[in-house]
């Protein structure tokens with residue numbers, strides 16, 4: 281049985297990562313996305329309700345998307361967890377309509393989520409947070425626009441990162457519309473607002489995930 285991260289915090293005053301590494305705990309086994317969400321967005325709060333509903337929609341779409349590339353053997357357990365946590369960074373931004381009373385601009389929620397999940401001991405999940413904004417951001421996007429983000433490439437690289445990034449584009453965080461899936465035309469129109477490069481990147485993801493799996497090639 282793995283000790284809860286909170287109890288480690290209590291014992292060592294905020295150095296859970298150190299302890300986890302020191303004792304070689306497998307934190308992977310103890311992953312419970314809702315426990316992590318509720319640590320930062322209390323159950324019943326607007327932020328929590330929105331995060332859980334939006335993330336559940338993204339998770340289901342991501343799992344359906346993963347099915348379309350099952351011959352590539354996507355890690356379904358990881359996708360389930362990371363989808364639920366991909367937007368955790370919003371707890372640190374200033375977005376009153378989502379109940380978020382932090383200080384950072386909304387666009388920072390990706391890299392803030394990364395840093396938060398790294399502190400929790402989940403570096404692989406953390407990268408999903410940082411790499412899901414739009415269709416991913418290049419260092420040139422960040423420098424040229426300019427965006428208030430660390431200057432590094434934030435593009436989805438692993439299959440699982442691409443799946444979650446893609447699935448996320450079909451759902452907004454607008455309360456009242458959370459469970460409404462956008463049509464492909466709507467998503468493409470939104471991508472186009474950010475330029476032809478963004479649209480092209482989305483179309484490439486769509487092409488990857490809209491192929492029908494060959495019969496008999498699944499695991």
Ligand SMILES: [Fe+2]
Pocket residue numbers: 334338366367448
């Ligand atoms: Fe999202």
